[in-house]
Amino acid sequence: MISRLPGALARAADTLRLVLRVAALSIRLPRHPDGLWDDFWSGVSAGSLHEAVIWEATGGDEIDQHLERAASLLDTGLTIVDIGCGTGAVSRRLAGVFPAVVGADVSRGAVEAARSASAGMPHLKFMVLDATDPEAVAALSRDLGEVNVFVRGVFHVLSPRRQAALARAIQPLLGTRGRIYLVESNVSGGALNYLRGLGATGRGIPGPLRQAIASLPKPGHFGARQRRRVFPARDWTVIAEGATTLDTAPMHGDGSGVRIPAYWAALGRRHG
Numbered sequence: 001m002i003s004r005l006p007g008a009l010a011r012a013a014d015t016l017r018l019v020l021r022v023a024a025l026s027i028r029l030p031r032h033p034d035g036l037w038d039d040f041w042s043g044v045s046a047g048s049l050h051e052a053v054i055w056e057a058t059g060g061d062e063i064d065q066h067l068e069r070a071a072s073l074l075d076t077g078l079t080i081v082d083i084g085c086g087t088g089a090v091s092r093r094l095a096g097v098f099p100a101v102v103g104a105d106v107s108r109g110a111v112e113a114a115r116s117a118s119a120g121m122p123h124l125k126f127m128v129l130d131a132t133d134p135e136a137v138a139a140l141s142r143d144l145g146e147v148n149v150f151v152r153g154v155f156h157v158l159s160p161r162r163q164a165a166l167a168r169a170i171q172p173l174l175g176t177r178g179r180i181y182l183v184e185s186n187v188s189g190g191a192l193n194y195l196r197g198l199g200a201t202g203r204g205i206p207g208p209l210r211q212a213i214a215s216l217p218k219p220g221h222f223g224a225r226q227r228r229r230v231f232p233a234r235d236w237t238v239i240a241e242g243a244t245t246l247d248t249a250p251m252h253g254d255g256s257g258v259r260i261p262a263y264w265a266a267l268g269r270r271h272g
């Protein structure tokens with residue numbers, strides 16, 4: 001017991017330093033989350049936010065795994081809407097599997113960056129859309145007819161109320177044949193566990209994580225429990241689900257990223 005005390009004390013001191021670092025980074029004026037997202041993407045485009053975007057992995061096979069599952073579980077004859085597409089890196093990969101892709105994001109800055117990075121790809125379109133707004137999504141549904149929906153890393157950044165609003169808003173998009181494929185980070189334990197898993201300590205926080213803490217809404221986690229609440233069984237059928245990992249951008253000096261525990265699911269609407 002006594003011999004373990006110095007280690008435990010050092011750990012407690014490190015935790016305190018980490019909490020203080022995170023608190024200092026998080027101080028900012030109150031701002032609606034959608035505004036924070038737009039500030040973030042505009043800052044990335046303008047170069048004032050110059051660290052790597054933490055969820056944009058540059059290597060690894062994470063996206064290949066989603067494409068493989070989506071190709072086997074969704075109707076690949078239908079268009080797919082990539083909700084919360086960011087700068088469209090995953091939308092461009094989806095264009096290799098589905099005949100047309102519509103990337104939708106609440107941030108105009110993200111959509112502009114996605115458009116310029118996707119020039120010359122005629123089956124790929126981008127639009128500004130708050131996907132929790134049922135009227136805006138219904139208008140998109142009238143334009144597109146029935147489609148699939150892809151979501152990576154959006155539910156876990158929304159409040160529980162907006163998570164439920166997003167799932168309800170998506171329903172009309174799917175028609176009878178469309179399905180949703182979602183993948184979300186799902187780290188067990190509290191926020192400190194999440195941060196430590198991403199390489200943060202009291203001595204320092206990797207740049208991409210520091211940038212995210214300072215600029216973005218605080219993320220939560222999204223797993224089977226949250227999915228059951230947000231996609232109630234009276235309206236939704238689970239086609240398949242499981243545990244997976246999300247790859248981050250390089251977080252360390254040696255260029256390596258981190259694999260974050262995550263949850264994926266494919267769902268369809270329950271009819272009749």
Ligand SMILES: C[S@@+](CC[C@H](N)C(=O)[O-])C[C@H]1O[C@@H](n2cnc3c(N)ncnc32)[C@H](O)[C@@H]1O
Pocket residue numbers: 034037038055056083084085086087089090104105106107110129130131132151152153154157
């Ligand atoms: C963690 S990022 C994931 C980006 C992208 N899906 C990817 O995996 O690279 C979350 C994205 O969701 C977008 N977003 C947040 N709230 C949204 C909303 N209500 N409607 C549409 N997009 C939203 C943000 O602007 C951001 O681009």
